[in-house]
Amino acid sequence: MQSDFLSISCGVAVESTLSFKLQSHMNQVRKQYPFAQFEPRWQQFWLENRTFRAADPGEPGSEKPKYYVLDMFPYPSGAGLHVGHVEGYTATDILARYKRARGYNVLHPMGWDAFGLPAEQHAIKTGTHPRITTKQNTDNFTRQINSLGFSYDWQREVNTTDPAYYRWTQWIFIQLYKRGLAYVAESPVWFCPALGTTLAEEEVLQTDDGPRSERGDHPVERRNLKQWMLRITAYADRLLKDLDTLDWPESLKDMQRNWIGRSQGAEVVFTVKCDNPPTTGEGEWKVPAPDKVTVYTTRPDTLFGATYMVLAPEHPLVATITTDAQRAEVDAYIAASRNKRDRERIDLSRAKTGAFTGAYAINPVNGAEIPIWIADYVLMTYGTGAIMAVPAHDERDFEFAKTYSLPIIEVVAKPGAGGQGASSVASVTAASGLAVVGAAAAAGLGASTAESGVTAVTDAEDGACFSGDGISINSGEFSGLPTEEVKTRIIAWLEERGLGCGRVQYKLRDWLFCRQRYWGEPFPLIWKDGEHSAVDEAELPVLLPEMADYQPSPDGAPPLSKATDWVNRGDGTMREVNTMPQWAGSCWYYLRYLDPKNPDKMVDPAKEKYWMGDKGVDMYIGGAEHAVLHLLYARFWHKVLFDIGAVSTPEPFHKLYNQGMITGSDGAKISKSAGNGASPDEVVAEYGADAMRLYEMFMGPLNQKKAWNTQNLEGPYNFLGRIWRLLMIENQEGEWTLHPKVAATADAPVPDEMTRALHIAIDGVTRDIDNMAFNTAIAKLMSLYKDTLSKAEVLPRSVVQTVLVLLAPFAPHMAEELWWQVGNREAGASPDGMTTLSYIPWPVADPKWLAVDEVEMAVQVNGKVRGRVTVPVNAAEPDILAAAKAAQGVDEWLAGKTIRKNIVVPKRLVNFVVG
RNA sequence: GCUCGCGUAGCCCAACUGGAAGAGGCGCCUGACUUAGAAUCAGGAGGUUGAGAGUUCGAAUCUCUCCGCGAGUACCA
Numbered sequence: 001m002q003s004d005f006l007s008i009s010c011g012v013a014v015e016s017t018l019s020f021k022l023q024s025h026m027n028q029v030r031k032q033y034p035f036a037q038f039e040p041r042w043q044q045f046w047l048e049n050r051t052f053r054a055a056d057p058g059e060p061g062s063e064k065p066k067y068y069v070l071d072m073f074p075y076p077s078g079a080g081l082h083v084g085h086v087e088g089y090t091a092t093d094i095l096a097r098y099k100r101a102r103g104y105n106v107l108h109p110m111g112w113d114a115f116g117l118p119a120e121q122h123a124i125k126t127g128t129h130p131r132i133t134t135k136q137n138t139d140n141f142t143r144q145i146n147s148l149g150f151s152y153d154w155q156r157e158v159n160t161t162d163p164a165y166y167r168w169t170q171w172i173f174i175q176l177y178k179r180g181l182a183y184v185a186e187s188p189v190w191f192c193p194a195l196g197t198t199l200a201e202e203e204v205l206q207t208d209d210g211p212r213s214e215r216g217d218h219p220v221e222r223r224n225l226k227q228w229m230l231r232i233t234a235y236a237d238r239l240l241k242d243l244d245t246l247d248w249p250e251s252l253k254d255m256q257r258n259w260i261g262r263s264q265g266a267e268v269v270f271t272v273k274c275d276n277p278p279t280t281g282e283g284e285w286k287v288p289a290p291d292k293v294t295v296y297t298t299r300p301d302t303l304f305g306a307t308y309m310v311l312a313p314e315h316p317l318v319a320t321i322t323t324d325a326q327r328a329e330v331d332a333y334i335a336a337s338r339n340k341r342d343r344e345r346i347d348l349s350r351a352k353t354g355a356f357t358g359a360y361a362i363n364p365v366n367g368a369e370i371p372i373w374i375a376d377y378v379l380m381t382y383g384t385g386a387i388m389a390v391p392a393h394d395e396r397d398f399e400f401a402k403t404y405s406l407p408i409i410e411v412v413a414k415p416g417a418g419g420q421g422a423s424s425v426a427s428v429t430a431a432s433g434l435a436v437v438g439a440a441a442a443a444g445l446g447a448s449t450a451e452s453g454v455t456a457v458t459d460a461e462d463g464a465c466f467s468g469d470g471i472s473i474n475s476g477e478f479s480g481l482p483t484e485e486v487k488t489r490i491i492a493w494l495e496e497r498g499l500g501c502g503r504v505q506y507k508l509r510d511w512l513f514c515r516q517r518y519w520g521e522p523f524p525l526i527w528k529d530g531e532h533s534a535v536d537e538a539e540l541p542v543l544l545p546e547m548a549d550y551q552p553s554p555d556g557a558p559p560l561s562k563a564t565d566w567v568n569r570g571d572g573t574m575r576e577v578n579t580m581p582q583w584a585g586s587c588w589y590y591l592r593y594l595d596p597k598n599p600d601k602m603v604d605p606a607k608e609k610y611w612m613g614d615k616g617v618d619m620y621i622g623g624a625e626h627a628v629l630h631l632l633y634a635r636f637w638h639k640v641l642f643d644i645g646a647v648s649t650p651e652p653f654h655k656l657y658n659q660g661m662i663t664g665s666d667g668a669k670i671s672k673s674a675g676n677g678a679s680p681d682e683v684v685a686e687y688g689a690d691a692m693r694l695y696e697m698f699m700g701p702l703n704q705k706k707a708w709n710t711q712n713l714e715g716p717y718n719f720l721g722r723i724w725r726l727l728m729i730e731n732q733e734g735e736w737t738l739h740p741k742v743a744a745t746a747d748a749p750v751p752d753e754m755t756r757a758l759h760i761a762i763d764g765v766t767r768d769i770d771n772m773a774f775n776t777a778i779a780k781l782m783s784l785y786k787d788t789l790s791k792a793e794v795l796p797r798s799v800v801q802t803v804l805v806l807l808a809p810f811a812p813h814m815a816e817e818l819w820w821q822v823g824n825r826e827a828g829a830s831p832d833g834m835t836t837l838s839y840i841p842w843p844v845a846d847p848k849w850l851a852v853d854e855v856e857m858a859v860q861v862n863g864k865v866r867g868r869v870t871v872p873v874n875a876a877e878p879d880i881l882a883a884a885k886a887a888q889g890v891d892e893w894l895a896g897k898t899i900r901k902n903i904v905v906p907k908r909l910v911n912f913v914v915g
Numbered sequence: 916g917c918u919c920g921c922g923u924a925g926c927c928c929a930a931c932u933g934g935a936a937g938a939g940g941c942g943c944c945u946g947a948c949u950u951a952g953a954a955u956c957a958g959g960a961g962g963u964u965g966a967g968a969g970u971u972c973g974a975a976u977c978u979c980u981c982c983g984c985g986a987g988u989a990c991c992a
Contacts, residue, residue, distance in 0.1 A: 032954090206989060251919055251987085258918080261991065297992060310992090352990085382991045389992085395916095396990055507991050624986080667984095698940070700928060704921080705985070712927055715940035725955085764938095767931095776929065779939035786939085790956095858935040863973045865935055903972055908934050913972045 032721030033728070034736060035688030038817040042834075043146050045816075051836050052096070052151040054107040056595075057610040067104040068611055069095050070590055070653075072622030072630070073111045073158075075582075076137035077118060081144040081680045083670065083696065083708060088621050088659045090693045091702050091774065093150045095619055097809040098769050100151075101842035107611055108151060109593040111158035112138050115166075116582040117195060117215065120519035124551055130519040134161055144680055148689045149812050151838070156596045160585030161519075165592060167541030168602045169584050170524040172637060174534045175644055176230060177525070182513070184532065186226040188381070189512050194218035196552040197515040198227055200581065202259075202629045214629075228514040228523070228578060232636045236260055236506045238650075239635055247655040249703070252627050259628040261507025265298035266491045268388060268500040270309060270361035272321055273369060293317055293361060293372075296383030296505060299393065300494070301486035304475040305411035306388035307401065309361045309372045310354065312380035313337045321372065323358030330355045330374060337376040352377055352400040363388075364499040365490070366476065375400060383505055391465070398465035412470040412483060511633065513581060518550035518559040520579030528573045542575070586630050587637040590617055590652060608647055615654035624658040631656070657772060660704040662696070667707050678708050690811035691717040697774040697810060719782050720814055723807070726789055727800060727818055738821050741794050748796045757788040758799055759849035765806050766845065778810060797822060802843045812838075858909040859884040861893040869910075877904050884910040 046052065055061030069092050074085055096108040112134075119130035119137075138159065145152070158165055176182045190199045192213045203214045211220050232239075240260045243253045270293050295309065311318055313334045322330045333355035354375030361372050370388075377396055378387050391401035392410040401408050469483035478486045494500030514523070522542045524535045535542060545566035550559045560577040561567060567575050588602075594611045595603040616638075631653075638652040664670045670677035683692045694716035699706040728736040761784040768777035781803075789795070789803070800822055808815035816837060825833030852873055857880065859867045867889035871880050881902055885894060890912075897914035904910050 254919070255987065258988070263991075265992080295992085299992080377990050377992090379991065387992050394992065396992075505991080627987085661986095698927090706927080709927070709941080712941050715927090719940085721955095773929095776938075779929075782939050856935095860935080860973075863971095868935080901972060903934090905934050905973095909973090911934080911972055 032717065033688075033724035033814070035690060035813065036685075039147075039149065039689050039813040042813045042816045043149055045834050046149075046151065046836070047146070047154070049836070050153075050155065051838055052100075052106075052108065052153050053155060054109075054153045055105050057606050061105050062610065064103055064105040066107065066611055066613060067096075067099040067619075068107045068613075068617045069099070069619045070108075070593075070617045070621070071110065072620070072626065073113050073586070073589060074141060075113045075116055075118075076134065076141045078122065078133070078137055080137075080140055083662050083678050083680060083683075084623070084659070086148060086680050086692065087662055087696045087702075088623070089145065089148070089150050090696050091657075091659060091772070092619070092621050093693075093812075094697070094769065094774060094809040096151050097812060097838065098842065100838055101805060101808070101840060103841065107156075107593065108153060109156040109158075109596075110145065110150070110152040110154070111156075111589055111593065112141070112160065113582065113586050113589070114138065114159050114161040115520045115580075115585055117197075117517065117519070120517055120550060123519070130550075131161070134159075147684050148680065148693060151812070156593045158589055158592045158596050160521075160589065163541045163543055164597075164599070166521045166585065168592065169521050169580070169588070170540050170542055171537060171602060172588060172641065173521075173580070173584070174524055174537060174540075175646075176637075176640055177534050179640070179644075181231045181234065181640065183229055183231065184226060185229055186224060187229075188222045189225050189227055190220045191223040191225065192216075192218050192220040196556075197517050198223075198225060198512055200512040200583075201509050202511075202632070203581075227512055228576075230511040230513045230636075232511045232633075233506060233508055235636050235639055236262070236508050237504075238639055239508075239632065242635075242639075242651055246651060246653070248653075249624075249656070249658055252624060252631075252656065252658060255624075255627040256632055259508060259632065263298050263505050263507075265296060265503060265505060266300040266487075266494065266500050267294050267296055267384065267503045268300065268303065268364065268494060269294050269498075270364065270388070272317075272372070273360045273362055293386055294384045294500075295386045295388045296503065297388055298505075299390065299487070300490045300500070301472055301475075301478070301483050302390040302393050302411050303363065303365050303388065303490055304472075304478075305390040305392050305409045306363055306368075306370060307391060307407045307409055308370045308389045310375045310378045310387050310389050310397075310400070311357075311372065312378045312385040313374050313376055314380040315374070315385045317386075318357065318374055321357055321359040326356055326358035330357055333374060352396065352403050354400060354404065356404075364494065364497070371406070373400075373404075381509070382507070393465065393467050395465055395467060409474060410466075411472060411474045412466060412468075413473045414466055414468070415470045415482075511636075513584075514578035515581050516552065516556065516558040517579050518544070518547065520581065521584055522560065522579055523576040525576040526569065526573040527576065532576070544579075583630060583633045587634045588641070590620075590634075591641075591647065602646060605648075612647065612649050614649065616649045616651055617653045618655060620653040620656045621659055622656075623661065658703055660700075660702065660706055662699075663705060663707045665708055665710075670708070678710065683710075683713070687713060687717050688720075688813075690814050691720055694720065694778060694810050698778045700775055702772055702774060716778065719778075719785065720811055722785060722790070723803075724814065724818070726785070727795070728821065738823075739795075741792075742797065742800060742822060748794045750796045750799055754788055754792060754796075754799060756849045757784060758802060759845045762802070762806065762843045763845035763850055766842070769809070774810070781807060781810075801840075805837060805840050805843060808837055855907045857884070857907070859887050859890045860909060860911040861890065862914060863911060865909075866890045866893045873907065880904055880910060884912075 055064075071089055071092050074081075092108065096106050099106050114134045114137075119133045122128065122133050123130045160166060160169070173182065190201070190204045190211065191197070192199055195213060195216060195218060199213060199220060204211050204220055205214050212218060213220050240257060240262055243256055246253065272291055272293055293309070293311070297303075318330065318334070333353070337353075352375060354373045354377075357372045357374060359372045360369045362369055373389075377400065378385065387397075389397040389400065389406075390411070391397040391406065391408045393412055398408070400406070472478050472481050472483065472486045475486065478489060481489070491500070491502045495502070522544055524540060524542045525532050526535055545560065545563040547559065547563050549562065552559055553561065558577045558579070560575075560579065567577060569575065591603050591608065591612075595601070595607045598604055634652055638647060639650065641647045642650050662670070664677050680692065687695075691713065695713040698716045699709075699712070724736075725739075727739050727742050729739045730736050761780055764780040765777045768774065768780065784803070789799075801819070801824075804815045804819050804822075808819075816834075819837045820832070820834055824835060824837070826835035827833055854870050855873050856868050856870045858865050859869055867884075867887040869880075869883045869887040869890075871883050875883075881904065884890060894912060894914065899912050900915050901913035902910070903913070
């Protein structure tokens with residue numbers, strides 16, 4: 001029953017009757033220590049004394065080395081702080097407090113990513129202005145964050161919706177615009193009817209139910225719209241290359257590499273042979289018949305194996321090359337494929353479909369005529385929208401060729417496959433050669449591959465298709481050479497003749513950078529006669545106009561278009577009415593923290609140089625869900641700012657760490673409807689902030705997914721209670737005072753074994769924090785308590801204070817309170833003489849206490865432990881072996897055996913291998 | 916389908932990177948304190964490291980093949 005109540009207590013939605021029972025139960029649970037009294041007291045102390053203020057260059061404290069530890073700032077939602085926020089913020093807080101104690105000038109700021117859809121949707125529903133909602137939410141987040149004792153420098157708070165902030169977002173946009181990195185284009189873009197706005201590629205997820213919005217999970221569709229784009233592709237190569245310089249999780253770098261999707265290949269020009277040129281029907285040329293079509297391929301080495309060509313259905317040449325005979329079929333296919341898109345469904349079966357245009361292309365390397373098809377497995381948005389199909393060496397082409405009985409020619413032999421395949425190919429080539437292909441192609445659809453004889457040289461019958469590297473065959477002068485070499489040679493061959501060239505291609509698309517919403521940064525742009533220009537920088541910020549009605553227009557026009565006084569500037573120019581996407585403000589907020597109130601500059605160069613140093617942010621912690629969104633966008637903006645000299649590092653975030661997601665008790669994502677979550681407010685009320693922080697760090701490795709379990713929370717909570725009761729004692733009135741065994745023996749000598757245990761703990765905790773292994777650091781503190789502190793008759797103050805400094809990053813309130821209770825007071829600092837331990841130097845483990853004289857080693861015979869032996873730590877190998885042979889239990893296993901090999905692992909074990 | 920990560924005690928997790936399977940916590944059991952329970956304190960039990968092969972004197976750790984869970988990605992030529 002008890003655990004039921006506890007788990008219910010953490011649910012977001014609690015029914016009133018249960019909630020009542022819960023209360024009565026909770027009241028019975030005795031608080032292990034009076035956290036409700038001292039936690040708020042220290043939070044107030046820190047705020048009032050600006051304990052965590054970071055020193056800007058020139059100020060006292062700035063002579064220390066800097067350490068910039070950053071959280072991904074939150075979107076202040078109405079739901080309030082989430083246990084996932086607490087996880088990341090606790091981790092950075094531990095580092096911030098640890099680094100302060102280690103003598104660093106620590107920058108640890110917090111702010112609000114406050115533009116965005118939820119506030120606007122709430123506004124549409126309730127009529128409350130997003131600004132009001134945002135203020136309420138940031139107030140609530142601030143309260144919750146402070147209730148957890150995070151050591152932010154609140155003097156540096158930023159808010160993306162503050163005109164003094166977004167003025168500089170607009171300024172950066174103008175710099176992009178001036179450099180030609182922002183442009184308007186009409187293209188097929190993602191549109192979300194439910195959200196009433198376009199979305200970037202990165203904001204659309206491909207799901208089993210078709211493409212859907214990353215935010216809100218609504219269906220999205222392709223529409224041809226005129227939109228503002230940012231030319232992030234111009235930075236594709238640098239964004240890719242500089243990943244190598246970053247200390248990020250390899251998996252995250254892979255995701256960015258994958259998204260950027262660099263591939264190296266070639267463009268090849270094919271000549272179109274159109275025996276039956278298209279006409280308008282009155283016998284006139286519709287357009288001049290095209291005579292060239294360019295394809296992109298990453299496998300130019302397989303050019304001899306191209307047996308047909310495929311254009312995307314949207315390819316502009318389709319209309320002009322299609323023969324009259326094929327026109328009906330082609331038009332029907334185009335219509336069907338467009339319809340397929342509109343059905344917002346992904347075809348999981350991947351059945352390949354297409355239509356023959358009636359036209360042929362001529363392969364530049366061998367003059368073979370190959371049929372030109374259209375198929376929706378070729379995308380207009382990648383490469384040239386046209387491919388040469390090599391069914392023998394490409395899975396997709398292979399499937400398509402099988403479906404439509406197109407010829408398949410093998411031109412790459414598997415390495416090490418032996419001479420059999422190669423020779424059979426060679427003989428067929430010699431006998432029939434490419435002429436067979438031409439004949440098959442000319443025969444068109446009707447030609448069966450069996451009749452053509454081509455399949456004899458392929459693996460088609462066993463359903464195989466070899467897409468790896470190998471040795472070229474059947475490829476004229478290139479036969480016999482390995483794939484890589486053939487690629488180079490064929491590209492050179494094509495380039496010499498003007499028939500193609502090497503080319504690098506990226507998957508990354510330009511960034512769709514405008515939204516048809518109200519609650520976002522207005523663009524600093526004006527229009528006149530269809531021409532756009534940037535406003536003068538002196539006009540910034542371009543303020544969001546006050547509006548009574550921020551409903552989207554039924555015709556799809558952005559809400560700002562209704563603010564006519566704002567749109568029409570009176571001089572014949574009109575303002576741009578789109579707004580920027582939410583990512584804009586988060587692209588550079590880490591820079592504004594450095595100089596948050598500067599009215600004249602985005603950031604003062606001296607401050608930027610000091611805080612960003614050589615490598616930028618020293619530690620950035622957040623979830624992996626932003627891998628190809630925020631983290632890619634911010635790197636792009638930062639590089640542009642670097643290019644214009646506004647920042648001094650090529651990358652913004654040198655070290656990045658991904659926190660693992662905290663799921664509900666059922667392992668599923670925490671949601672209100674599932675009721676599987678925990679609310680930080682409730683946990684803090686019941687167990688206190690220190691216990692919540694300690695538990696979230698104790699759950700497991702920071703970078704792994706973990707399930708919330710309130711029962712497990714009681715472990716760290718009990719530990720804090722034990723530490724408290726170790727030093728404090730409760731009288732009959734329920735007041736806590738310092739325990740006599742601490743107070744009476746302040747100057748007591750420290751037993752060697754206690755000193756040793758303390759130094760082992762210092763060493764272990766320090767290394768664990770440096771390795772972000774907070775769970776094991778906490779376990780080491782628990783061991784120190786259990787094995788040493790709890791057993792001590794007297795607790796020397798020096799030991800207690802060291803323990804409190806070690807505890808402080810994890811449980812800062814209790815550490816501060818006990819620090820004060822054991823007598824660290826300062827007259828005048830506060831009415832009670834409160835003084836912080838935040839800047840007390842971190843203890844250093846003395847190696848002499850870590851050293852041991854003797855070690856116990858395991859003695860194995862043939863890998864099985866048969867005894868143990870204690871030897872001096874620096875014993876020589878012969879001595880160890882002698883002792884090991886004599887060890888009890890070992891001798892009998894060695895009796896009468898020949899030792900063939902001795903293995904000695906210093907300080908660990910001895911293994912005798914006997915025959 | 917492809918890529919990557921993870922499987923250790925009933926549960927959450929350690930294991931110095933190839934060297935005695937166990938640091939810590941939850942739960943469970945025993946004892947102390949209690950009229951009794953709760954809380955607290957002291958102690959204890961608990962194992963084929965997902966399965967199978969391989970490398971090695973020695974494998975939780977390295978290699979391969981499966982199984983299970985999770986994340987990313989999805990016709991990118």
